[in-house]
Amino acid sequence: MITKRYHFDVLDSTNKKAKELAQQGCEHGTLVTADAQEAGVGRRGRSWSSEKGTGIYMSMVVRPQMQTEQVSMLTLVAALAVAKASETMGIYEKQTPCIKWPNDLVLHKKKICGILTELSLIGTSIDYVIIGIGINVSNQMFPEEIKETASSILLETGQNIDRERFIVEIWKCFDIYYKLFLRTQDFSLLKEEYEIYLVNKYQNVKVLDPAGAYEGTAIGITNKGELIVDTGEEQRFVSSGEVSVRGIYGYV
Ligand code: BTN
Numbered sequence: 012m013i014t015k016r017y018h019f020d021v022l023d024s025t026n027k028k029a030k031e032l033a034q035q036g037c038e039h040g041t042l043v044t045a046d047a048q049e050a051g052v053g054r055r056g057r058s059w060s061s062e063k064g065t066g067i068y069m070s071m072v073v074r075p076q077m078q079t080e081q082v083s084m085l086t087l088v089a090a091l092a093v094a095k096a097s098e099t100m101g102i103y104e105k106q107t108p109c110i111k112w113p114n115d116l117v118l119h120k121k122k123i124c125g126i127l128t129e130l131s132l133i134g135t136s137i138d139y140v141i142i143g144i145g146i147n148v149s150n151q152m153f154p155e156e157i158k159e160t161a162s163s164i165l166l167e168t169g170q171n172i173d174r175e176r177f178i179v180e181i182w183k184c185f186d187i188y189y190k191l192f193l194r195t196q197d198f199s200l201l202k203e204e205y206e207i208y209l210v211n212k213y214q215n216v217k218v219l220d221p222a223g224a225y226e227g228t229a230i231g232i233t234n235k236g237e238l239i240v241d242t243g244e245e246q247r248f249v250s251s252g253e254v255s256v257r258g259i260y261g262y263v
Contacts, residue, residue: 022049122162
């Protein structure tokens with residue numbers, strides 16, 4: 012349930028604004044959106060291209076009572092919510108695999124959505140978590156360095172999606188999956204559905220582990236949201252955050 016919504020024409024970053032509000036004590040369920048971001052932040056310190064009116068830039072403040080190790084699973088919960096909402100919006104056919112583990116959404120093998128989850132602690136307990144979602148809705152072009160791997164819903168499907176309806180739908184889906192997640196505090200109730208959307212399932216992947224890259228077949232996820240990779244010799248469990256996973260020949 013959205014408890015309060017803040018919308019801005021322009022922000023530096025919706026995640027940054029959400030953090031400010033959270034630090035001022037805003038409620039669980041606060042949503043921050045913007046039409047443009049001047050300093051959109053991506054994962055691994057990258058920037059997120061956030062032109063006015065072309066994308067969805069939204070950040071949700073959640074205040075979960077859980078262990079810090081469980082927080083990375085919220086990113087997978089958010090990815091599942093975006094996948095489901097995208098289906099409702101008619102972007103994908105029903106049950107089309109579109110989640111690149113752990114939390115990117117792809118269309119025709121190109122990234123159209125990224126999720127950045129940030130955690131703040133008080134001592135060792137969670138104060139708040141910000142889940143920032145960026146979706147390329149109607150971009151017509153992309154910066155040189157990402158144009159091979161990124162695209163937009165408009166470019167891939169020709170559809171002009173109503174961003175406002177999409178935002179509300181994402182939040183609605185997130186709320187449903189979040190409650191299911193809280194029931195068990197793990198991914199056991201969501202795993203089956205997540206795997207339907209997992210593009211990597213039964214695909215060959217390259218795991219870019221800092222301790223040494225390896226290849227294998229992704230066969231699903233665990234109840235903790237780890238990717239299970241069968242190397243032929245053993246099954247390895249890949250945690251999000253530690254490593255990147257790519258297709259053998261490219262991004263997916
Ligand atoms: C990624 O690198 O894949 C994650 C990108 C997350 C971008 C979104 S846009 C809304 C929110 N505000 C930010 O500054 N970043 C996230």
